[in-house]
Amino acid sequence: MPKVLEFENVSKVFHQGGLLSQTRILANDQVTFHVNKGEIFVLAGESGCGKTTAAKIILGFEDATEGQVIHNEKRGVKERNREVWLTEGVQAIFQDPFATFNPLRVVDRYFFETVKNYKLAKTRADAITLIDEKLQAVGLTYKDIATKYPSEFSGGQLQRISIARALLTDPVVLIADEPVSMVDASLRMSIVNLFRKLRDDFGVSVIYITHDLATAYYVGDQIAIMFRGNIIERGPASEVLMNPLHPYTKLLRESIPEADPDRKWKSDVKLSDAESEDFQRKGCKFAGRCPFVMDVCRTAMPPEYERGEVGVRCYLYAEERTDAEAVTEQTKA
């Protein structure tokens, strides 16, 4: 399967504070992943894990401190106007549908503007046909949106309208940054079902950035779990979420409130008091809260260990350890 987007050892450093008390925050620490054509790739994690920074780097809003983003297996194509080159193939939708649109502008103007910027149609009639076609893909029509203001739509509708707008350029990759977190649970499914439809009917790859693991499980093909700038576990979504390996993924998975009174939370959870401490930590960033913490965890970030199709960055899965365990088990027996 062709790779439509690759992240190659991308790091991003932010500096916080004044000259004297400056702290360095590694928002992305040598992040590497790739997205195949026609798959839904989920980037999941809590706030402050670097998932939005990754999205901004893909969109060209931020420059990576180190590493490279490769679009369509083309690396470093700089001769063309960078922004146009990027946005033709990559389009984005954002978290708050009410903030996406200017409340004093009719929404169809955004569509005509995109058509004009990318020279997608010659006449107004052609433009309307194109816009109508894209709107129908999300379950609306041009008539529904013509001359209407954002306030006349619900959050779910606006989110679908912004997806339709993003589809105008026939993007290869659609980046959706927390698209459902401001939408009611009952309407969430209409958005994530739409991602399925885009993948199946149009072959669009979707990078679905979310902290909602339930919908991630529902639509995701591949998933990468991020924690404080690192991808700590990645692999097929069904595998990672049904049998999580990393202690942090396990914690996340257990913490999702399931809509089933028979499956309530059993144990209590320990929270970290300050996020910045995690970022400053040497070694595994989760060591401060991990129930299985070992001495080695505090010295260096573990490399990625492979377990079947899943990659996990945790010393619990190091080969030596499994050998050592086997030995102790044998001696016990």
Added chain:
Amino acid sequence: MGEPILRTEKLKAFYHLDVQGDKKIVKAVNDVSLSIYPNEVYGIAGESGCGKSTLLRALYNSIEPPLRLVDGAVYFRVDGKEIDVAKLDPEQRRRLRWEFISYVPQGSMSVLNPVVKLKKTYRDFLESHVGGKTKDDAFAMAKEHLKEVGLPDDVLESYPHQLSGGMRQRVTIALSAILHPQIMIADEPTTALDVVVQRGVVQLLRSIQAKFQNTIIMVTHDMGVHANVADRMGIMYAGHIVEEAPTDDLFKRPQHPYTQYLINSLPQFGDRSKRDSVPGAPPELSNVPEGCPFHPRCPHAMDVCRAKYPQFTQVNENHRAACWLLGGDTNAESA
């Protein structure tokens, strides 16, 4: 269950809006009769714009224009006596707040004063509500209280921005529990929090409830949170409570088509089959459809649904739903 600690009777609270001569009535709470008992967690669920926050405001007795109490009443049971809240004078009302009924706000970011340490916020609060406390007394009381609910007491020495979002929200919850109120009202206490933090916040609410044996009324649209904490639940749609039942019963045997949609549309682990969302969009409360307000989205809509609002049908002792499919008015009692 004994006597209800909070009861509403045919409560109607409408917003009367006048936008440039264009008069509008937003029927946010429409004919709601609820009984909430001591020592229970009562969950209210519904889509945004269904009137659930307004219902909380009416329960908390903070009705201010343009919101008006049009009809009905809210009763509190204070010291064994039932009192009509609307008939209290402002001073009595102020006394009941925080000591009898308290409110956990949604955004802890905007509640705590960012430029003073938390101990000052706590002290100001204690001074105005308990009175006659010295600085040290108030500080000791705040410390004692934080210890009681299991939070580190050194947070009193920090400014709000030094704490994580989850800690701030938990400190806010602790603050609203400091006078051991018999009822705590929480409006979307976990929205916008990460899952792990959300779990911590919900745990705190639950442990406070277990310790003080009080009543918590919680609004959220997250059915997963309800399944985890609520003892009983009410489902709200377009200003009406359309179904009410013990949580277990509600999730296993939802009766109202809207509740069925709400529950069946949730993704479940271990099942990736396609799930449909509730079709259509919730109605605007200024223009609610005739009859049952759910009929334009309901797959089972009949003629009678378009004409008349159904009364509650008692499915079993504790479970009731307002739907014509269940009879609608066979039990003419409008509970």
